[in-house]
Amino acid sequence: MTSRKQPQLLVVGGGISGLIYAWYAQRAGAKVHVVEAGPELGGAVGTHEIAGMRLNSGAEAFAVTSPAVPQLLEALGIGESIVWPNPAGAWGVTDAGANPLPDAATLGIPTSPLAADVRRIIGLPAALRAWAERFLPAGYGLREGVTLGEYVRRRMGGKVLTHLVEPVVGGVHAADPNLLELDAISPRLRGLVKETGSLAAAAARLRPQRQAAGSAIASLKPSMGALVDTLAQQIVAAGGKIDTSSRVEGLQALPTGGYGYSVNGEQHVCDASVFAVGPDQARELLAPLNAEAARAIPETPLSGVRLVTLVLDAPQLKQKPRGNGALVAAHVKEVRAKALTHATAKWRHLAELAEGREVVRLSYGRNGEALPDESEFPTLALADASRILGVPLDETHLVAHRVTTWPGTLGQARSGHSEALREFGERLSATPRLDVTGAWRAGTGIAAITAFGREQARQLVERIIEGENR
Ligand SMILES: Cc1cc2nc3c(=O)[nH]c(=O)nc-3n(C[C@H](O)[C@H](O)[C@H](O)COP(=O)(O)OP(=O)(O)OC[C@H]3O[C@@H](n4cnc5c(N)ncnc54)[C@H](O)[C@@H]3O)c2cc1C
Structure with a gap:
């Protein structure tokens, strides 16, 4: 019997795309090295602490219109941490006033x-x-x-x-x-x-089945951070390596078919590399290795989001005046937020955590509009929350607030994007030991990223193993 060498895989980017790809590649038999530039893993699937509570600072849920994420969570052993939103659904604020959004849409x-x-x-x-x-x-x-x-x-x-x-x-x-x-x-x-x-x-x-508006989603208890933490723990427990606050230097193709690179002054070799970063960083990383593919990365304008989390002492919100929250139409000029999530109405586990206080998240940054200046908060968020929720709210109700800015995580898939991605994939296939993931390629959202990463990781590891057996 011949013993097979374990394929070594470098994953650049420790956001949710990189971690999911790395985890599935590891499951398919690879040994992974994840290198994240920032101090924290997870990217836009982040958490932060407000008024003694650890809350989601970016993504708060995942779509269940496909089974990809529930299957991943079961495989990770955290299926029992899945939580479902209040079936009240979301409202819409338009020139017709505030109304529950259609149930079936x-x-x-x-x-x-x-x-x-x-x-x-x-x-x-x-x-x-x-x-x-x-x-x-x-x-x-x-x-x-x-x-x-x-x-x-x-x-x-x-x-x-x-x-x-x-x-x-x-x-x-x-x-x-x-x-x-x-x-x-x-x-x-x-x-x-x-x-x-x-x-x-x-x-x-x-639509998967009859569900209230905005509720074809689920989340994780105590926060979406549980997904990031579990992926990271299992990658390391199975022999993988994760470096945060680190960069890959001198990545170059080796005559043997793999890649050489260094991280924090230490030299490494791998059989394949995956870039799990935004389109601009992917273009930069790919340029010396596959210039044609780098040039074919579609221009994906990224829109920034400013998220304001308010912790309120406002018992009048207990009645959930707008269900789980509301989406605001662009023609409603007296409100600047584009959406409000009444997090403690939407998620029972958060209501329990908040012990009587209310958590409300407002998001700013409509396509093409400048983000409101940070100095406008919390006043602007309180005024918008009052108008959206139909309940007067001011500084006397405010326990704590936090502003988080995601400068460019949400890609805008413009006309011609699918064709451009297909062409990019074709050029990338000229370097079969390089792969690229990330929301801009896989599709925005944890569900699309999971389905894409699972399939791509399996194929990449198979290609490496086949290449070695040839
Ligand atoms: C406010 C907000 C709310 C959202 N809500 C939801 C939601 O409820 N449900 C949902 O499904 N989706 C949601 N999304 C979208 C979802 O969060 C993103 O699609 C997803 O997190 C993108 O993950 P990613 O790994 O592709 O990118 P990122 O999260 O951007 O991660 C990329 C990582 O790569 C690192 N990096 C970049 N360059 C380098 C380099 N050269 N070397 C090493 N590391 C590098 C970055 O530091 C970062 O950690 C939300 C997004 C935002 C901003």
Whole structure:
């Protein structure tokens, strides 16, 4: 029997994309070395401490429209830490006032346009216009590279776009549907419209089961940090190495087929490298190793988000006046926040942790808009929270607050993005021992990143092993 050498893998970037890729590669038989530039692992899946509570500072949940994350959590042994949101769902703030968002919708696209909760927001004439979409030919509006906004407007009318889709896509994906490519945001939608004959029916197929608006998600107890910590612990326990506050220097291809590099002055060799960083850093890292692939990385404008967390002593919020929170339409000029999450209404474990206090998160940074200056907080956040929640709130209710800025984590998949990514993948395949992950390639959000990382890691390790057996 011949003993096989364990493939060595370098993973640059210790955000959630890098950790998930590293964990799956390790499970497929590789030994991994994760190098993270910052002092903390997890990237936008971070936590911070406010008023004695450890709370999510970035991502607070994951989509369960695909089984990828629940399967990962089970495999990690933390499946029992999954928590589900209050079924109250989210509200929308539009020029029609504050109303619960339609129960049945995908990306804000209503699956039953004549339902009472849709009519309440867009009015009967616009609801009828949206309903009549089923009589349009299935291919209507489906040109290559069409944006989500153009497509929704053409099939269902402008009010569905401005009052339902824009608030949801702006609040959840930090993106403007008028710039976002349909195929990039929802790769299955095009095929489903052709199959079912209508956008409403296709949107219905994308919903896992009947769930309240905004609740096709779950989270982790005590915080999303549990995912980051468990991945890191298991990587190290299985013999992997993780360096934080570190950079990879002198990465170069070796004649043997692998790569040489140094970290903190120590020399290493590996069989393959994975870049799990933003598009600009990936371009820089790839340039000397595969210049064609580096040039093919699509320009992905990144939008910044400023998140303001308020801990409040405000018993009047116990009634959950806006369910789990609200998404604000861009035409509502008196509110600057694009979304508000009433975290203690949404998550029971947080309500228990907060011991009677309320936790509210507001996010700022609509596509193309400058972020409000930090000096405007907490005043601006209290004023916006009052307007959104319909409850007067001021400094007397404030226990603590914290402002977190994510300068550029959410990528805007513009028209042509899917084609550009396909081309990038083709060029990258010329260097089979290099791979690239990250939200800009895998898709924004932990679910897309997990599904992508799992498959890519398995294939990369197989390629290394096959290469060695040849
Ligand atoms: C405020 C906010 C809320 C969100 N909410 C949700 C949510 O509820 N659910 C959801 O699914 N998604 C959510 N998202 C999106 C999700 O968090 C991101 O898609 C995901 O975290 C991106 O992970 P990543 O690893 O690709 O990138 P990042 O998190 O940006 O990680 C990249 C890492 O690479 C490191 N790095 C960069 N360059 C180098 C280098 N040269 N060498 C070494 N390391 C380097 C960085 O320091 C960073 O740690 C949210 C995002 C934000 C900003």
